[in-house]
Amino acid sequence: MLVIFLISALISNSIFGVRGDIYGFSFGVACPESPVISDFDANKYVGKWYEIERIPMIFERGLECVTAEYNLLEDGSISVKNSGVKKNGKKSSVDGIASLPNPETQPNMFYVDFRNKGKHSERKNEANYHIWATDYENYSLVYSCNVYAGFIKFEAAWILAREKKLNEEIITELKEKLTEKGVHIEKLKPVSQHC
Ligand SMILES: *[C@@H]1O[C@H](CO)[C@@H](O)[C@H](O)[C@H]1NC(C)=O
Numbered sequence: 182m183l184v185i186f187l188i189s190a191l192i193s194n195s196i197f198g199v200r201g202d203i204y205g206f207s208f209g210v211a212c213p214e215s216p217v218i219s220d221f222d223a224n225k226y227v228g229k230w231y232e233i234e235r236i237p238m239i240f241e242r243g244l245e246c247v248t249a250e251y252n253l254l255e256d257g258s259i260s261v262k263n264s265g266v267k268k269n270g271k272k273s274s275v276d277g278i279a280s281l282p283n284p285e286t287q288p289n290m291f292y293v294d295f296r297n298k299g300k301h302s303e304r305k306n307e308a309n310y311h312i313w314a315t316d317y318e319n320y321s322l323v324y325s326c327n328v329y330a331g332f333i334k335f336e337a338a339w340i341l342a343r344e345k346k347l348n349e350e351i352i353t354e355l356k357e358k359l360t361e362k363g364v365h366i367e368k369l370k371p372v373s374q375h376c
Pocket residue numbers: 316317318319
């Protein structure tokens with residue numbers, strides 16, 4: 182169902198000339214390779230992050246003042262709480278859990294799961310939250326990509342910061358990293374942190 186909806190939406194989008202891109206979905210057969218940060222330190226990464234820019238997502242539609250809070254759990258996984266404010270002013274939040282499918286080789290590539298309200302599910306999954314760059318103290322660049330049915334590409338990217346604002350120079354550098362990998366940075370939209 183979702184696939185049929187997406188195909189028709191993408192085709193009509195192409196016909197109407199709107200870049201062929203809806204909420205991170207577009208026609209595409211491959212995802213860029215994410216950089217490995219071999220000395221990635223989850224201990225330094227946890228804590229609160231503010232969303233500065235993002236590729237608009239269905240599940241974050243209209244959400245402003247979005248924050249993500251990560252906490253290290255005893256078993257080495259990380260609890261995730263994403264919060265935001267909807268257009269009608271109501272707060273909204275979702276709990277998830279993050280784990281590392283390949284801790285030895287890809288310590289910066291997490292699988293974040295929101296289906297079980299913060300509890301682990303049994304299914305083995307591929308990483309969907311790839312940290313492309315972070316200095317732990319100021320910024321983080323997160324990327325996610327998947328190809329469905331061989332030709333429908335889903336792509337998400339978030340620029341996060343420890344504070345509600347991030348230096349424009351850093352934003353530009355992070356966008357350059359996306360551009361180098363072929364991600365269209367026009368898709369990223371600023372997220373208000375004034376609610
Ligand atoms: C974060 O930014 C501040 C202010 O620009 C800077 O002093 C600090 O060194 C940065 N942190 C890291 C880890 O680079």
